[in-house]
Amino acid sequence: MASDTIFGRMLRGEIPCDEVYSDEKCLAFRDIQPQAPVHVLVIPRKALESLDAAVAEDAELLGHLLLVAAKVARQQGLTDFRTVINSGAKAGQTVFHLHVHVIGGRLLTWPPG
Ligand code: 5GP
Numbered sequence: 001m002a003s004d005t006i007f008g009r010m011l012r013g014e015i016p017c018d019e020v021y022s023d024e025k026c027l028a029f030r031d032i033q034p035q036a037p038v039h040v041l042v043i044p045r046k047a048l049e050s051l052d053a054a055v056a057e058d059a060e061l062l063g064h065l066l067l068v069a070a071k072v073a074r075q076q077g078l079t080d081f082r083t084v085i086n087s088g089a090k091a092g093q094t095v096f097h098l099h100v101h102v103i104g105g106r107l108l109t110w111p112p113g
Contacts, residue, residue: 038073
């Protein structure tokens with residue numbers, strides 16, 4: 001379950017995180033293994049395992065996460081940035097609590113691996 005993940009423990013304050021933004025719906029913090037000078041994760045407080053597990057009633061929350069991702073990017077001084085949501089193990093998801101990666105501060109190439 002999403003609430004049992006390391007991110008769930010951060011949301012409950014059981015383990016610390018390097019927080020950059022917080023509101024009633026989400027939390028944003030620095031990735032422990034950054035892939036760029038700025039690498040922040042935006043997670044919903046709601047225990048959602050993945051984007052694939054989201055339903056119609058999550059539409060507003062998903063939009064909020066993207067708006068927060070852009071806000072965090074601006075706060076971190078980025079004008080160009082990438083947002084990534086890995087959904088499922090074969091797509092690279094390793095923590096099964098939905099999260100939006102916000103990555104920037106260097107040249108980002110395409111396609112990703
Ligand atoms: P995923 O591979 O699921 O898309 O992304 C999970 C991300 O969570 C990875 O970039 C990984 O570095 C990050 N991560 C895993 N454990 C922790 C942790 O304990 N603290 C923080 N801040 N990030 C973590």
